[in-house]
Amino acid sequence: MMRDTAPLSKPMVTDQTWGQEFKATAMLAAPLALANLLQMLTYAIDVIFIARLGDEPLAASALAVSLFGLVLWAMTSLTGAVAPLIAEAIGSGGPTLRPVRRSVRMGLWLAVISGVIGMGLCLLLGPIMRATGQQEPIIALAVEYNYLIVISLVPMLLAGVLRNFVSALGRPFFATAITGAGIFVNGFANYAFIFGNFGAPEMGLQGAAIATILTSLFTLAAYVLAIRLDPKLHRYHIFGRWWSPDWERFRLIVRIGTPIALTVTAEAGIFGTAAFLMGRFGAAELAGHTVALQLAALAFQIPFGVGQAVTIRVGYFYGARDREGIKRAGWVALAIGTGFMTLTASAMVLAPLPLVSIYVDPDAARNAALVGFALQYLVLAAAFQLVDGVQAVAAGALRGLQDTRVPMWIAIFSYWVPGFGLAVGLGFFTPLQGTGVWIGLAGGLASAAVFLLWRWTRREHLGLTLRPAVQPVTPPLS
Numbered sequence: 001m002m003r004d005t006a007p008l009s010k011p012m013v014t015d016q017t018w019g020q021e022f023k024a025t026a027m028l029a030a031p032l033a034l035a036n037l038l039q040m041l042t043y044a045i046d047v048i049f050i051a052r053l054g055d056e057p058l059a060a061s062a063l064a065v066s067l068f069g070l071v072l073w074a075m076t077s078l079t080g081a082v083a084p085l086i087a088e089a090i091g092s093g094g095p096t097l098r099p100v101r102r103s104v105r106m107g108l109w110l111a112v113i114s115g116v117i118g119m120g121l122c123l124l125l126g127p128i129m130r131a132t133g134q135q136e137p138i139i140a141l142a143v144e145y146n147y148l149i150v151i152s153l154v155p156m157l158l159a160g161v162l163r164n165f166v167s168a169l170g171r172p173f174f175a176t177a178i179t180g181a182g183i184f185v186n187g188f189a190n191y192a193f194i195f196g197n198f199g200a201p202e203m204g205l206q207g208a209a210i211a212t213i214l215t216s217l218f219t220l221a222a223y224v225l226a227i228r229l230d231p232k233l234h235r236y237h238i239f240g241r242w243w244s245p246d247w248e249r250f251r252l253i254v255r256i257g258t259p260i261a262l263t264v265t266a267e268a269g270i271f272g273t274a275a276f277l278m279g280r281f282g283a284a285e286l287a288g289h290t291v292a293l294q295l296a297a298l299a300f301q302i303p304f305g306v307g308q309a310v311t312i313r314v315g316y317f318y319g320a321r322d323r324e325g326i327k328r329a330g331w332v333a334l335a336i337g338t339g340f341m342t343l344t345a346s347a348m349v350l351a352p353l354p355l356v357s358i359y360v361d362p363d364a365a366r367n368a369a370l371v372g373f374a375l376q377y378l379v380l381a382a383a384f385q386l387v388d389g390v391q392a393v394a395a396g397a398l399r400g401l402q403d404t405r406v407p408m409w410i411a412i413f414s415y416w417v418p419g420f421g422l423a424v425g426l427g428f429f430t431p432l433q434g435t436g437v438w439i440g441l442a443g444g445l446a447s448a449a450v451f452l453l454w455r456w457t458r459r460e461h462l463g464l465t466l467r468p469a470v471q472p473v474t475p476p477l478s
Helices: 018-051 055-079 082-091 097-122 125-131 136-168 173-195 205-229 247-279 283-320 323-350 352-356 365-383 385-400 405-428 434-457
Strands: none
Touching (some): 018 055, 018 136, 018 173, 018 205, 018 283, 018 323, 055 205, 055 283, 082 097, 082 247, 082 385, 097 136, 125 136, 136 173, 247 405, 247 434, 283 323, 323 352, 323 365, 365 385, 385 405
């Protein structure tokens, strides 16, 4: 596609200072990051309840969620391409109702289509577990859990599209409020269906899957209600004529979103694969890995939220053809993300035991091995906090420029060559075992951070800030 090389116009926001950009980014990132954190806490509640059932149910759920989470993240990233498209439309200063409505509508279509495909992929869990040498009792538990949890995939993807819509339109607090309310729904449902409280049947591990389904349906319904009741959001009528396709817009979302999905698959895939690698060392090692990784993942939600915010902020300036605005938005977000991860890394080194105690009782004799492995891996998790933050925010900034293809190859190489290579080499061919796997994870993240940051710093030289010329097409019915 030809790139528009006309001189950049001067939009209203071009005179913002660095301090104003910091405030704008922080105000957008804070509710998104909090929503991400609350979403992780939703899964953390599952882990807390399931951990009370013992090591085998916890290990089984971890393996099932490693595949389910991989598919969910990939499909959410695919449909998440609506965010930079909405931001570009708003930043361009032109009419926004139709392009925004069509982007969201086609994003919802894509959520359903990709969700059905994703459910099929998740049902391959049993063969994957047997091929990777997992223990048969854990396989049986994981498959039963997985058969139910996949039902929640499509509602989660639909809610993800609506979350992108409300966030890009300046209502990110809806994401925070809805996710926060979902925590209470999930906690109540877990308590009821896992242990048979409030008259519900006692279902054990399957009860946790029922809780996930109910929470996903609640979240989707809450977004629909919020959009219907908010005048600014309702004026876009995103649910109107939902059956009317815009194949040009659909293809654009797929073109931008597919590399993002593959990028996330490369990253989430290495962490999911790590769970299967750890499972070969034993249930205690896998359970300790699960707890440590959950703590690292909780910390990651802040730079991940900053990355989501910078996609929108850079997208605004990209639509407005404001190179200085793009520069400010990207560097401010990198500073915020890196600064926070410095704090979380310090907490993991200085106070690891209180963090682990969030999930399990460290004084219980049956948890001794689990806690020992979790503390060991948590120190390594602290080591890659900084690079994890850098790669997440840099990737988000590049997505705001709709630059997704090269970052995809960077991710695939980084996570699966130095990352997976070190994990397997150190984990299975040295005495390090689980520690070696974690060193491999850190190596993959560091490689991605270096290459993505280099690409961001070279954005002008590479022509990434030049907005593609829009080709006129015959518009479909709105």
